[in-house]
Amino acid sequence: MLTSGFADPIHDAQAAFRALLEAMARPGTIVSLPPCDPPPPLPQAAAAILLTLCDRDTPLWLDGPFATRAVGEWLRFHTASPLVSNPADASFAFACADSAPFDALAPGTDEAPERSATLVLLVEGFRSGRPLRLAGPGIESETVLSVDGVPNAFLGWRARNLALYPRGVDVLLITRTEAIALPRTTVVQEV
Amino acid sequence: MNNTSYTFAYLDEQTKREIRRALLKGLAIPGHQVPFASREMPLARGWGTGGMQVTAAVIGRNDVLKVIDQGADDTTNAVSIRQFFSRVAGVRTTTRTEEATLIQTRHRIPETPLRPGQIMVYQVPQPEPLWRLEPSRAETRRLHALAEYGLMHVKLYEDIAQHGRITLAYDYPVLVHGRYVMAPSPIPAFDNPKLHRSPAIHLFGAGREKRIYAVPPYTDVISLAFEDHPFRPWKAEAACALCGSTESYLDEILIDDRGTRRYICSDTDWCERRRTGGKTA
Ligand SMILES: [Zn+2]
Numbered sequence: 001m002l003t004s005g006f007a008d009p010i011h012d013a014q015a016a017f018r019a020l021l022e023a024m025a026r027p028g029t030i031v032s033l034p035p036c037d038p039p040p041p042l043p044q045a046a047a048a049i050l051l052t053l054c055d056r057d058t059p060l061w062l063d064g065p066f067a068t069r070a071v072g073e074w075l076r077f078h079t080a081s082p083l084v085s086n087p088a089d090a091s092f093a094f095a096c097a098d099s100a101p102f103d104a105l106a107p108g109t110d111e112a113p114e115r116s117a118t119l120v121l122l123v124e125g126f127r128s129g130r131p132l133r134l135a136g137p138g139i140e141s142e143t144v145l146s147v148d149g150v151p152n153a154f155l156g157w158r159a160r161n162l163a164l165y166p167r168g169v170d171v172l173l174i175t176r177t178e179a180i181a182l183p184r185t186t187v188v189q190e191v
Numbered sequence: 192m193n194n195t196s197y198t199f200a201y202l203d204e205q206t207k208r209e210i211r212r213a214l215l216k217g218l219a220i221p222g223h224q225v226p227f228a229s230r231e232m233p234l235a236r237g238w239g240t241g242g243m244q245v246t247a248a249v250i251g252r253n254d255v256l257k258v259i260d261q262g263a264d265d266t267t268n269a270v271s272i273r274q275f276f277s278r279v280a281g282v283r284t285t286t287r288t289e290e291a292t293l294i295q296t297r298h299r300i301p302e303t304p305l306r307p308g309q310i311m312v313y314q315v316p317q318p319e320p321l322w323r324l325e326p327s328r329a330e331t332r333r334l335h336a337l338a339e340y341g342l343m344h345v346k347l348y349e350d351i352a353q354h355g356r357i358t359l360a361y362d363y364p365v366l367v368h369g370r371y372v373m374a375p376s377p378i379p380a381f382d383n384p385k386l387h388r389s390p391a392i393h394l395f396g397a398g399r400e401k402r403i404y405a406v407p408p409y410t411d412v413i414s415l416a417f418e419d420h421p422f423r424p425w426k427a428e429a430a431c432a433l434c435g436s437t438e439s440y441l442d443e444i445l446i447d448d449r450g451t452r453r454y455i456c457s458d459t460d461w462c463e464r465r466r467t468g469g470k471t472a
Binding site for chain 2: 009010011013014015017018020021022024025026052053054055057058109110111113114116118137138139140165166168170183184185
């Protein structure tokens with residue numbers, strides 16, 4: 001039995017997009033995404049992003065734990081996106097915190113920096129854990145965000161990513177139902 | 192499952208997804224022009240389709256839409272676009288800037304300060320700020336990639352040499368987040384400072400040229416200038432004949448055939464609110 005997508009595909013996708021637009025425009029803002037019922041272990045928030053933004057034009061890379069047969073079937077039915085084995089070929093990569101292929105993702109080119117990957121990274125929570133200081137476009141002065149389960153390699157990679165600007169990978173941190181965006185312009189530092 | 196033959200806000204879901212992806216990348220790279228596969232839209236003759244497509248990809252049932260054409264809510268174009276979206280998306284419309292969640296505009300930014308939670312959608316005829324200086328698209332892409340904007344400065348400086356000041360009154364180029372030179376669309380240079388560190392989201396759609404770009408909130412947007420010739424946007428030295436405003440952008444109108452002129456606010460909502468003393472009409 002195939003688990004389902006959004007209850008109301010058109011309006012839920014619109015609401016999810018607006019949440020993601022708000023998130024990308026205001027880095028560090030926690031947004032919730034409309035519910036859907038993907039096969040485990042795919043988190044609802046990841047599925048909402050897939051249903052909203054992905055289709056046959058967006059190659060996907062799935063981290064090992066997500067790459068189950070049931071998830072593959074769900075994706076074939078709901079997005080028809082091609083699955084790629086090399087993270088460098090993905091326009092969206094869905095990863096668990098400890099095994100994200102940070103430096104392997106496509107940062108786009110100087111002339112087409114938009115042809116870069118969006119990394120969707122599963123963390124444990126946004127209300128406790130490691131405090132991070134954020135600054136950059138979309139943030140009035142600076143904001144402090146707590147992320148539980150952010151991998152150790154993350155901050156070093158963000159600094160390398162920032163140095164590539166305007167090339168770079170954009171990040172959506174997700175929990176089960178929520179998301180925070182860290183576009184390439186956001187300066188992320190340890191408090 | 193919902194009825195899949197039903198389309199909301201005119202565009203099909205696949206087209207919206209592509210525009211939505213372009214908008215998110217646009218916000219991540221402020222001022223950079225992201226290509227998209229522009230579609231035809233109805234009733235946009237003389238208006239252009241880029242802003243309409245962006246609005247269609249963004250709008251939801253809970254939005255309150257305002258549409259302005261050169262500052263006015265009541266032109267034929269503004270009225271028909273409002274009617275179009277209230278028909279295809281069932282949204283509420285308004286002429287009040289502060290009530291709107293989504294403001295589609297051709298060539299003005301409202302005088303009423305924007306706030307967080309508002310999205311501006313600009314109709315853009317020409318997204319390339321370097322187009323008058325360099326006709327080749329491949330070459331302008333290369334110049335943006337290198338942040339090579341010397342041409343633009345030379346052009347502005349020639350203007351100063353010839354006229355003693357920068358004479359450009361509309362579509363005055365800006366530098367966004369210290370990196371990309373961007374065309375703010377044909378808004379008067381007077382409106383440029385409203386983009387700088389604005390609390391709202393600004394989305395730009397160019398249909399014919401198939402480009403989308405964006406400025407997130409609280410982002411540096413600096414009008415190009417020189418140390419000895421700072422940016423000084425032009426505005427008529429007059430007061431609005433209807434509301435007396437001296438700080439709003441004014442349109443000059445001829446009121447008889449002897450050439451008698453009057454100035455009135457370009458922003459009709461602002462002018463009306465001032466005349467009614469801010470009271471709801
Ligand atoms: Zn007035």
